[in-house]
Amino acid sequence: MTALLSLAIDITLLSVILAMLLCMIRLLLGPTAQDRVLALDTLWMCAMLLALALGLRFASIIYFEAAMLIALTGFVSTVALTKFLMRGEVIE
Amino acid sequence: MTRWLPSPVLSAALLVMWLLLSQSIAPAQILLGAAIALAAPLLARPLRPLAPAPFRKPWVLARLLFMSMVEIVRSCFNVSRIILFKSRGVESQFIRIPLDLKDPYGLALLSCLINSTPGTVWVEQLPGSNDLALHVFDLHDEQWWIDTIKTRYEQPLIEIFDHE
Amino acid sequence: MTPELDTLPVWVSLPVTLLLLLGSAIVLIGALGLVKLPHFFQRIHGPAITITLGTGAILVASMIYFSALQSRLVIHEVLITAFIMLTAPVVAMLIMRTAVYRDLRARERGKTPPAVKDGEASEVYPFSTKKSLSAKK
Secondary structure (H helix, E strand, O other), rough: OOHHHHHHHHHHHHHHHHHHHHHHHHHHOOOOOOHHHHHHHHHHHHHHHHHHHHHHHOOOOOOHHHHHHHHHHHHHHHHHHHHHHHHOOOOO | OOOOOHHHHHHHHHHHHHHHOOOOHHHHHHHHHHHHHHHHHHHHHHHHOOOOOOOOHHHHHHHHHHHHHHHHHHHHHHHHHHHHHHOOOOOEEEEEEOOOOOOHHHHHHHHHHHHHHEEEEEEOEEEEEEEEEEOOOOOHHHHHHHHHHHHHHHHHHHHOOOOO | OOOHHHHHOOOHHHHHHHHHHHHHHHHHHHHHHHHOOOOOOHHHHHHHHHHHHHHHHHHHHHHHHHHHHHOOOOOHHHHHHHHHHHHHHHHHHHHHHHHHHHHHHHHOOOOHHHHHHHOOOOOOOOOOOOHHHHOOO
16 A cells, blocks of 8 residues: 555656646747746646645655745746736836 | 724634644744734735625535535536547637626625636626626536526625625 | 655555545646647636646645644645635636737737637637627527
């Protein structure tokens, strides 16, 4: 059972990294700016999940703080980017 | 009471957040958390455009939240099935839904619930009317969506917030 | 693997395994939708499942895992869950409105947005709801 669990953690790591690669494709390819913002937002989410999965892999709680900070900064950056795309400036 | 503790629910949430962040329930941490829970709503009050929402009918709210959680999980599987097996010929469309809900808090909660559910994204409240523009990923029947939103989501919210 | 993992009982490791597999599958499908779907207004629904169910499953798995590993209640992942549940709808609505606004502005300037070139002009806001409604009735 423990072998299965460690296998599942490895699968999670792999699929999150694969998802990040797919997001990168959309980020580089995306025809419009909003596509890129959407891909970047998903990339932030996947980075947070990667931090969580690393925490599971190394059985350490430290990674939780990293995941929390990534979630916070991801939200702020996405809001700033969408605001910029809509208005042309972030703070009016 | 209302002068020093304008919104008890927010203060309780802040205290719980502090205790979770510091991961201990030592008396010192509770004291620090209580200080934050008291000070933050008072300092943030000038930033709040509306008065705090009255906390009515917690049972209706709990049932609504539980129902929408089930709905989120269900539509997650729907959306992933469509992405995997049927990505061509999906009929995604904007639809227009007339709303009866007027309360700003109710509208905010409605938009959060609709947006959290995969497959639907709230676009905006159309200017000049109380209509809602909604984008649906897999539209089979427009009337079904309008009925679902109106009975399942809007009715409990009217019960909670628009009860004069 | 870390040695402490052997001490986990089956009734902990089984749900954690299942939740992790579910979460990773959902995350992958969401990212696949982001790449595969043909139009932006469809693509916006792909990451939504990553954010809700994928993140939720992995966070719950992490909660159960660390609670069993440290034999005390470790539930600070609830904070991330609450934060994401509060912010994800806001982000989705902001991106949607940005897209709608930019499409409108591009049309006003006389350039056709990419949607029209693909032959999916009905996708562009303001919608053709009236037409489709009357067509159905």
